[in-house]
Amino acid sequence: MSLPAETITLPLSWLLLFFALFASLLALAARSFLSTPQPSASTPGPYSGLAALDHTADTRSLFHTWDPRLKVLSLLLYCFFVVSLSSLLFASAAVLIALAAVIIAGIPAQAVLRRMTAMAGFLGMFLVVMPLTVPVQEGDTLIRFTHLPFFTFNVRGILTALAIITKAAAISLMMGPLVNTSPFPITVRALSSLGVSQKICQMLLLTHRYIYVFQHEINRMQTAMRARGFMMRSNLSTIRTIGNFLGMLFVRSFERTERVYDAMLCRGFTGAFPSHESFHARGKDWIISASWIILGAVLFILDRYWYTG
Amino acid sequence: MHELAGFTRHEQKAPPLFKTKALSFQYPDGRQALQGIDLAIYPGDRVALAGVNGSGKSTLAKHLIGLLSPTSGDCFYKERPLSGDTLTHVRREVGILFQDPDDHLFCNTIYDDIAFGPMNLGCGPKEVKRRVEKALSDVDLEKLAYRQPHTLSLGQKKRAAFAAVIAMQPDVLILDEPTANLDPKQKVIFQKLLQRFSGTLICISHFLPFVHSLCKRAVVMAEGRIHHDFSLNELIAHQEALREHGLDHTFRFNCCGSGDHHHHTDHSHPKSPRAPLNKKSTQHDRASLIRMRNYSFEYPDRSQALHTIDITIHHGESVAIVGENGAGKTTLASCLMGILRGRGEYLFQGNPVSDSLRKRLWQHIGMVFQDSSDQIFCPSCEEEVRFGPEQMQLEKEEIKKRLEDSLRLTGLKGYEKRVPLHLSGGERKRLAIAAAYSMLPPLLILDEPTANLDPESEKLLISILNDLDITKIVISHDMSFIAHCCERTLVMDQGRIVKDSKTAEFLGDNQLVSLNMLDYTYKNICAHG
Numbered sequence: 001m002s003l004p005a006e007t008i009t010l011p012l013s014w015l016l017l018f019f020a021l022f023a024s025l026l027a028l029a030a031r032s033f034l035s036t037p038q039p040s041a042s043t044p045g046p047y048s049g050l051a052a053l054d055h056t057a058d059t060r061s062l063f064h065t066w067d068p069r070l071k072v073l074s075l076l077l078y079c080f081f082v083v084s085l086s087s088l089l090f091a092s093a094a095v096l097i098a099l100a101a102v103i104i105a106g107i108p109a110q111a112v113l114r115r116m117t118a119m120a121g122f123l124g125m126f127l128v129v130m131p132l133t134v135p136v137q138e139g140d141t142l143i144r145f146t147h148l149p150f151f152t153f154n155v156r157g158i159l160t161a162l163a164i165i166t167k168a169a170a171i172s173l174m175m176g177p178l179v180n181t182s183p184f185p186i187t188v189r190a191l192s193s194l195g196v197s198q199k200i201c202q203m204l205l206l207t208h209r210y211i212y213v214f215q216h217e218i219n220r221m222q223t224a225m226r227a228r229g230f231m232m233r234s235n236l237s238t239i240r241t242i243g244n245f246l247g248m249l250f251v252r253s254f255e256r257t258e259r260v261y262d263a264m265l266c267r268g269f270t271g272a273f274p275s276h277e278s279f280h281a282r283g284k285d286w287i288i289s290a291s292w293i294i295l296g297a298v299l300f301i302l303d304r305y306w307y308t309g
Numbered sequence: 310m311h312e313l314a315g316f317t318r319h320e321q322k323a324p325p326l327f328k329t330k331a332l333s334f335q336y337p338d339g340r341q342a343l344q345g346i347d348l349a350i351y352p353g354d355r356v357a358l359a360g361v362n363g364s365g366k367s368t369l370a371k372h373l374i375g376l377l378s379p380t381s382g383d384c385f386y387k388e389r390p391l392s393g394d395t396l397t398h399v400r401r402e403v404g405i406l407f408q409d410p411d412d413h414l415f416c417n418t419i420y421d422d423i424a425f426g427p428m429n430l431g432c433g434p435k436e437v438k439r440r441v442e443k444a445l446s447d448v449d450l451e452k453l454a455y456r457q458p459h460t461l462s463l464g465q466k467k468r469a470a471f472a473a474v475i476a477m478q479p480d481v482l483i484l485d486e487p488t489a490n491l492d493p494k495q496k497v498i499f500q501k502l503l504q505r506f507s508g509t510l511i512c513i514s515h516f517l518p519f520v521h522s523l524c525k526r527a528v529v530m531a532e533g534r535i536h537h538d539f540s541l542n543e544l545i546a547h548q549e550a551l552r553e554h555g556l557d558h559t560f561r562f563n564c565c566g567s568g569d570h571h572h573h574t575d576h577s578h579p580k581s582p583r584a585p586l587n588k589k590s591t592q593h594d595r596a597s598l599i600r601m602r603n604y605s606f607e608y609p610d611r612s613q614a615l616h617t618i619d620i621t622i623h624h625g626e627s628v629a630i631v632g633e634n635g636a637g638k639t640t641l642a643s644c645l646m647g648i649l650r651g652r653g654e655y656l657f658q659g660n661p662v663s664d665s666l667r668k669r670l671w672q673h674i675g676m677v678f679q680d681s682s683d684q685i686f687c688p689s690c691e692e693e694v695r696f697g698p699e700q701m702q703l704e705k706e707e708i709k710k711r712l713e714d715s716l717r718l719t720g721l722k723g724y725e726k727r728v729p730l731h732l733s734g735g736e737r738k739r740l741a742i743a744a745a746y747s748m749l750p751p752l753l754i755l756d757e758p759t760a761n762l763d764p765e766s767e768k769l770l771i772s773i774l775n776d777l778d779i780t781k782i783v784i785s786h787d788m789s790f791i792a793h794c795c796e797r798t799l800v801m802d803q804g805r806i807v808k809d810s811k812t813a814e815f816l817g818d819n820q821l822v823s824l825n826m827l828d829y830t831y832k833n834i835c836a837h838g
Contacts, residue, residue, distance in 0.1 A: 185417045206415060212459035213411050213680055217683070224684035227676045228744065229700030237699070241686075248686040251730065259412040262376050266405050267477060268397075268429030276434045 011149035015145045026124055054184040056107055063105040063181040067285040068190035074176045074289035079171050081296030088159055090303040091166035098173035115172055123165045127142045131157035184208050189277050198272055310805035323390055327373050327523040332382035334368060342368040346534045355510040357520035357541055361555040361763040363733040366513045370483050374405050404479030406471055410487045413470035414458035414812045426477040444472035462634055464495035481509040488519055489758045492634045492786045515763040529554050539827035555765025598624045598780050599657060606644055606651030614640040615651055616804045627781045629791040632801035638784045642754050646674050671755055672701060675745030679757040681737040690740055697748040715743040719773055735766025752780045792816055
């Protein structure tokens with residue numbers, strides 16, 4: 001059995017401080033993500049819907065003028081390179097690159113933060129679980145806390161968790177320049193022209209359109225439930241009410257789906273969304289695409305060299 | 310049951326556009342929606358398809374365009390059975406507008422939605438652009454061409470959906486309740502749009518004054534059968550038939566009301582509105598239930614929804630709030646309910662509405678939403694009505710008593726085990742009132758209570774509301790309904806209360822037509838010219 005190189009013992013208060021900080025961050029993220037949508041005057045009714053996925057598509061930037069097909073293809077390839085990184089150093093570099101892309105694309109900080117907080121809870125668990133579960137190898141540094149002799153935190157586990165978190169953050173940040181910089185139907189048409197099946201493209205388009213309608217319906221139903229005193233409690237009655245609510249939502253969504261399909265048939269729909277859109281890739285678009293792919297490849301090669309060397 | 314189709318049918322020599330022979334249809338759950346329908350619609354016909362909620366009008370329309378197939382009988386378009394190639398053909402030539410515009414607007418911009426039909430017809434880019442621009446101009450939505458549908462108001466969505474239909478340049482238009490939930494101004498816009506359409510028109514509506522200016526022929530349906538097929542003027546003149554089919558609107562007309570004599574369009578303002586005055590006390594000796602002073606509400610995007618609202622509502626009062634779509638009526642109701650929180654003074658029963666009182670307001674204020682489906686989520690009527698009292702943690706005996714009282718008051722006795730989703734629009738509305746009333750709130754707020762109701766259901770609703778001896782706030786565009794149910798009327802415009810008067814004075818105001826850009830007399834116009 002190999003032995004760790006070093007064991008550091010820290011006071012228990014450090015651990016408590018860490019957990020307090022972690023729990024506060026998680027609570028903040030959950031509150032920001034799960035809070036009731038704020039009302040807005042721009043949408044009918046007392047509640048607003050979700051922010052549109054392509055709400056920054058009207059502005060101008062390098063990403064906005066880039067041919068959507070090449071943009072989708074090269075940024076997805078770049079993301080694959082980022083996923084393959086192993087070291088925290090290069091994953092952090094990918095985060096910096098993604099941040100620069102977000103700034104260039106003019107994506108509002110609020111939208112970026114909202115996306116990041118949505119992932120925070122899930123990713124945060126890596127930071128808690130991995131230091132405790134990574135097998136101890138030769139050369140690992142372990143951290144112990146006073147009064148807790150049975151808990152041993154492996155620093156390598158912390159670093160691995162941080163690498164996963166930074167990679168996820170880098171890719172999540174890249175989704176802004178990828179999706180927010182063209183009208184969503186154009187992005188879907190770009191996917192279609194890259195060979196993604198028509199059915200998947202239609203599902204994406206209809207989901208994007210009706211998610212706002214369903215959210216509006218959910219808000220109205222929730223308001224009506226609150227108006228009759230419904231509050232979430234940990235009892236059977238709450239579970240039954242939530243079950244009824246979800247059942248009703250499903251029935252209404254199903255009925256809506258049938259009506260929409262009928263309306264499409266009545267306007268000559270035969271199975272494919274018609275389009276007169278055509279894409280034209282210019283030299284500039286090819287150069288930008290090549291640059292992103294090369295950037296991803298360089299990160300990947302350096303990471304491999306760093307990791308193995 | 311009276312004799313079916315007991316009046317002379319129209320005789321036409323041209324071959325019919327649509328023809329049905331003994332058409333019957335049964336839904337998979339066993340509900341018989343249509344029975345033995347024999348109908349012929351000729352080119353150029355302008356037909357009002359009338360009948361109470363659930364009479365089979367929309368189901369018949371779906372058969373005419375081939376969205377449903379008959380269980381028995383036949384349906385023909387231009388003398389060819391509706392199947393195979395004829396289906397493609399009929400959908401190219403017949404445009405149908407459903408009740409809910411969100412069903413039509415499935416693309417990500419209004420432009421794409423309108424272009425969808427012409428592109429499916431195989432039109433080239435230039436022709437598609439021309440048709441889209443023409444349709445947008447017809448409905449006056451050019452400036453919103455690239456907006457996403459979910460950001461539009463209901464009136465704008467309705468017009469956008471209509472533009473999507475007319476961009477296909479159909480020969481025939483089938484409209485299912487085209488003016489449902491629209492304010493009077495939007496209704497007039499829609500009426501003018503339809504008057505310009507020169508093709509065959511089939512308009513499903515139970516509001517005869519609207520279809521009177523558009524249609525010449527009336528087909529009346531009841532319980533899945535055609536009961537009458539004659540001219541619209543004949544139908545309107547036949548009070549007995551109107552009453553029998555729940556289409557009698559004469560109770561709405563303040564000029565004469567009884568319906569026993571001819572109406573006059575220029576008598577649309579009531580000389581003596583029949584708003585009920587409180588039976589027990591006058592306004593002066595009532596304590597105030599709600600008091601708002603200098604109350605404002607601002608959305609996070611800084612747009613002001615309510616401006617310095619000053620109102621006092623007394624116990625037992627029935628107050629109407631009127632105004633254009635987007636005037637702030639529903640926002641005000643949401644603030645009263647405590648769902649939204651604005652700035653300023655708000656007293657309920659003399660107590661300032663603090664955070665803790667705001668959380669308990671649901672026990673004191675009942676709300677009936679515009680779309681009853683929003684507030685119905687239980688599997689049976691009984692559970693639906695019991696829900697509120699159960700949340701109040703009342704004794705079982707008290708809950709049972711309230712359930713019985715509420716169902717009896719709303720005429721739903723015997724509906725305990727019925728599934729709310731299977732009820733008609735009017736029944737659902739009454740169930741929503743029963744659910745709110747079972748909590749015995751001192752104040753009941755009703756948002757557009759008459760939306761989509763047939764005259765019979767509306768009449769019943771008026772009688773139920775007048776029997777409720779509690780404070781009521783009614784948000785409505787329907788002047789007749791207000792005249793029957795409310796003693797005081799507040800007019801809202803751009804978040805402000807611009808007029809606060811007795812309903813009698815409000816309805817007698819000669820400036821009413823131009824006030825707030827709304828034609829308030831719209832629903833009050835007698836159909837008899």
